[in-house]
Amino acid sequence: MSISDPFRGTPMPSNGVRMRGSKAVVETLKAHGTEYLFGVPGSTIPLFAEFAGRDDVKLILTRDERGAACMADGYARISHKPGVCTAIEGPGTTNLLTGIGEAWMSSIPVIAITAARTPTESAKNPIMFCRGRVYDTFDVLKPYTKWGIQVHHPARVSELISRAYAISTTGRPGPVQVELYPDAMYQEWDFDIAADPQYSTWPAQRVWPDPEKVKAAARLLVNAKRPVIIAGGGVVRASAWEELIALAEYLSIPVATSLFGKGSIPEKHPLAVGVCGIHSRLSANQTVEDADLALFIGSNTDMHTTNKWTSPVPGKTTVIHIDIDPEEIGRNYPTEVGIVSDAKHALAGLILAVKEIVPEKRHLQERYDVVKKRVDAWRAKILPDQLSDATPIKPQRLMHEISKFLRPDAIVLGDLSFSSIWVNVHYDTPIPGPFITYARGFDLLGWGLPASLGAQLAAPGRQVLSLIGDGSLGYCIGELETAARYNIPAVNIVLNNSTLGYEKFLIKYYNQPGKITEEQPGCDYTKVDYAAVARAFGCVGIRVEHPSEIRPALEKAFASGRPALIDVVIDADVIPPSTFFDESIRSA
Numbered sequence: 001m002s003i004s005d006p007f008r009g010t011p012m013p014s015n016g017v018r019m020r021g022s023k024a025v026v027e028t029l030k031a032h033g034t035e036y037l038f039g040v041p042g043s044t045i046p047l048f049a050e051f052a053g054r055d056d057v058k059l060i061l062t063r064d065e066r067g068a069a070c071m072a073d074g075y076a077r078i079s080h081k082p083g084v085c086t087a088i089e090g091p092g093t094t095n096l097l098t099g100i101g102e103a104w105m106s107s108i109p110v111i112a113i114t115a116a117r118t119p120t121e122s123a124k125n126p127i128m129f130c131r132g133r134v135y136d137t138f139d140v141l142k143p144y145t146k147w148g149i150q151v152h153h154p155a156r157v158s159e160l161i162s163r164a165y166a167i168s169t170t171g172r173p174g175p176v177q178v179e180l181y182p183d184a185m186y187q188e189w190d191f192d193i194a195a196d197p198q199y200s201t202w203p204a205q206r207v208w209p210d211p212e213k214v215k216a217a218a219r220l221l222v223n224a225k226r227p228v229i230i231a232g233g234g235v236v237r238a239s240a241w242e243e244l245i246a247l248a249e250y251l252s253i254p255v256a257t258s259l260f261g262k263g264s265i266p267e268k269h270p271l272a273v274g275v276c277g278i279h280s281r282l283s284a285n286q287t288v289e290d291a292d293l294a295l296f297i298g299s300n301t302d303m304h305t306t307n308k309w310t311s312p313v314p315g316k317t318t319v320i321h322i323d324i325d326p327e328e329i330g331r332n333y334p335t336e337v338g339i340v341s342d343a344k345h346a347l348a349g350l351i352l353a354v355k356e357i358v359p360e361k362r363h364l365q366e367r368y369d370v371v372k373k374r375v376d377a378w379r380a381k382i383l384p385d386q387l388s389d390a391t392p393i394k395p396q397r398l399m400h401e402i403s404k405f406l407r408p409d410a411i412v413l414g415d416l417s418f419s420s421i422w423v424n425v426h427y428d429t430p431i432p433g434p435f436i437t438y439a440r441g442f443d444l445l446g447w448g449l450p451a452s453l454g455a456q457l458a459a460p461g462r463q464v465l466s467l468i469g470d471g472s473l474g475y476c477i478g479e480l481e482t483a484a485r486y487n488i489p490a491v492n493i494v495l496n497n498s499t500l501g502y503e504k505f506l507i508k509y510y511n512q513p514g515k516i517t518e519e520q521p522g523c524d525y526t527k528v529d530y531a532a533v534a535r536a537f538g539c540v541g542i543r544v545e546h547p548s549e550i551r552p553a554l555e556k557a558f559a560s561g562r563p564a565l566i567d568v569v570i571d572a573d574v575i576p577p578s579t580f581f582d583e584s585i586r587s588a
């Protein structure tokens, strides 16, 4: 049978099966190996109706669309498959926006399937339309998506959803949008559902580096006196940790990581100095500041990683920058050698090029000694707080208990604010892998809980632990009901300081230069027992007020096999290791 493309009139061969566009959506997801669609219904009712009686692709009804986007994001980070979410036009799409923003800033492939109103209603002031405008909620996601398409006719449904997979997973991964008009969902067509399997996982279509530039980079690395590698999220996403560690060990180069690069080297490795930048280990910043050459690999030289573009020191440090995104090369530093490449291929190429120059492994004990001295000094500094019995509980003690309790392959999510700092500074990456992740792209409050549910769905049977602030939890607390309804056994720990801690400290110390602002209005909440709230939603809820209760709470939460929330009352006066705060007042 042959059908006509209604837009170009070109005949397209088809052995198609007749079905509604809405069914073709689900079949296309299935063909790409997608297991879940996260969302809230409305004008997408034909799509939701397709899930009756099938569980090869499962529908996860969330409590709001932002939660759906964050779950799809969390799922994508752990599964290496794109996450798919859905929302209606108007308020559904605007709710989706902030979750999509996090995926955009964190370079995560999330496919947003949204709906559009029938064109005959345009400009007539129907509900959910912006007065007089036509495509307005399609444009809402535009700043935070790589690509978006409006599908008016059922004939294009499967093909364009397949394009969405291809675009979100290639180059620098990121979110995309497919907006379905009513005809595209309700009408029938003869569909050939097919998926190109290379786009079912990410990163897809991995780019190889220019060999001449790799040789130039190798020469610089070999000749540097105090080199450092700064490994970013691109190393983790490309599963390039073996190559990274091999290169570092071959030339005895210390390795710092960005927030998203945590997971590219075990942090007890003798060349690992930890996360550098604003929220950092002292040992990492010392090493980067001291370097005469910095190799950024899979990192975007953002404000966090470079401590507001001061470390490496511009002008003093020679920079090699390797990234999948050509726009990032040279963005913030004069760059001696810039290479557009997938991190794994680039590192493999660098190892070969280095071996051409240095045929034998070069073990430089003095470099190991410097790393050991810096890391040991930092560990000695944090030890008393890690062992503190004080109440309210010191976050350092909480992190120490978590580190001792979790299995090496546990998935750990640090929401943002203090939660992410404690995870990235005080939690030692035990084994390499994409196990530790944050909302530190868009800094989206309300990410940790829904993202942890997506992560758990991607990795059933694995420990999933999310740390979230009480302010952030307030944005997404309804998703505890989603967790209970589907029995998704992720564990969330609330760092309960009854305040928007980060902002409170910023007002206190930085509202007036050189002076303390005694009052910080607009930051404090009433004291809430979030464990009781969790129980009311049908989850396990445990309140922890003394350090001795932390371990039993973790044991109980994970043994329950149910979604659990541990409400930890923490010391609201501890300033975490963030260079936003002066060294004299912040913790290590």
Ligand SMILES: Cc1ncc(C[n+]2csc(CCOP(=O)(O)OP(=O)(O)O)c2C)c(N)n1
Pocket: 416, 417, 418, 419, 443, 444, 445, 468, 469, 470, 471, 472, 473, 495, 497, 499, 500, 501, 502, 503
């Ligand atoms: C949606 C959104 N609104 C505001 C902010 C600014 N902000 C950053 S951290 C923070 C405080 C978060 O408080 P909480 O979650 O309780 O964490 P804590 O700082 O107390 O650890 C705020 C308001 C943000 N990042 N995102």
Ligand SMILES: [Mg+2]
Pocket: 469, 470, 471, 495, 496, 497, 498, 499, 500, 501
């Ligand atoms: Mg708080």
